[in-house]
Amino acid sequence: MKQASKKSAKIESKSDTIPVWLEQSCFNKDWILRSHEEEYIKHFVCLICKQVANSPVELECQQHMNADESLVVGEHCLKLFLRNNKDMCPVQAHEKCEYSKSKAVGKCIGDLKVMCIRQFEQELQVAVVDDMKNEGENSGVIKCKFKGKLKDLNSHLNTDCPLHMHACWFKTFGCTHACLSRDMKEHLAANMQEHFDLATRMFQSMKEEMRLKDEQLMKKDKQLKEKDEQCKRMEAESQKWSQYLVDIENAKEGEEEEEEEKEQGHDQQNKEKKSSSAASVIIRQLRLEKAKLIQLLTGQDKEGEENNKNNNNKNKKWSEEEINSFASKTTIQIVIAKS
Ligand SMILES: [Zn+2]
Ligand SMILES: [Zn+2]
Ligand SMILES: [Zn+2]
Ligand SMILES: [Zn+2]
Known part of the structure; x- marks a missing residue:
């Protein structure tokens, strides 16, 4: 019977049937x-x-x-x-x-x-x-x-x-038995416990599978929530930093303005300083001039004093008469010289 006793035909694909004809081997x-x-x-x-x-x-x-x-x-x-x-x-x-x-x-x-x-x-x-x-x-x-x-x-x-x-009706639960429809009832009755065990095992494995999937889902959910929290934290942080940057910018602008003002102030001050320094130079010069003048004057005075001291009141003794005579002599001399 194992010889080519098969017919070219489409294989029955229904789950409750067993195909008889396979492939295209020649007929017995x-x-x-x-x-x-x-x-x-x-x-x-x-x-x-x-x-x-x-x-x-x-x-x-x-x-x-x-x-x-x-x-x-x-x-x-x-x-x-x-x-x-x-x-x-x-x-x-x-x-x-x-x-x-x-x-x-x-x-x-x-x-x-x-x-x-x-x-x-x-x-x-x-x-x-x-x-x-x-x-x-x-x-x-x-x-x-x-x-x-x-x-x-x-x-x-x-x-x-x-x-x-x-x-067998319990094929999906793992029973591999196949029989004529007439014998199916007998098979089901004789294998109630086996079928029940198969169904229980299947149920348990499905339950376990569902539990694992639930766990995975919960894990993923938790991860998603964590990521969400992380995102929120990062967003808050970035907002904080952008505010901080804005503040820095404002502060910079303020400083620049101040500096400008300062610079302007400096300019003014410099100008003032320059003018004041120019003035002070003039003042110094004036002072120097004054000092010189004073020195000159005091020097003359001193000299005069010394002269006075040396001459023992000679000058002092110059009377009006003496001066007049000195002047007249000088005038006479000038006239003589002119003539
Ligand atoms: Zn037949
Ligand atoms: Zn040939
Ligand atoms: Zn053949
Ligand atoms: Zn069965």
């Missing part, structure tokens, strides 16, 4: 032979896997143009073979294997009448069990009576096949 020849003669299907056999070709293609290499029969191969088998054999042809070892889809053969294979593949698999299993047990113990076995075209089988398997395997 024994299964097809349940309804057909070997002679009838021999032209549909894949030359690689020897089962009935799924998605058949025909080899068209120049090297086998004279072959007696068409060379049919399942598309999936051929691609796999080429990939594993450096693109060498599966019939003869040559490169550039040429092939194309065979619609005619594909249609014939799609129209093959087949029984339900699940029924076929079940019968093989039952046959094995029958070998071990006595007959008659399988009376409760469900059977699928489907008989139809191979191309319609997939739809049957996914909709009305009684052998459709259902996943």
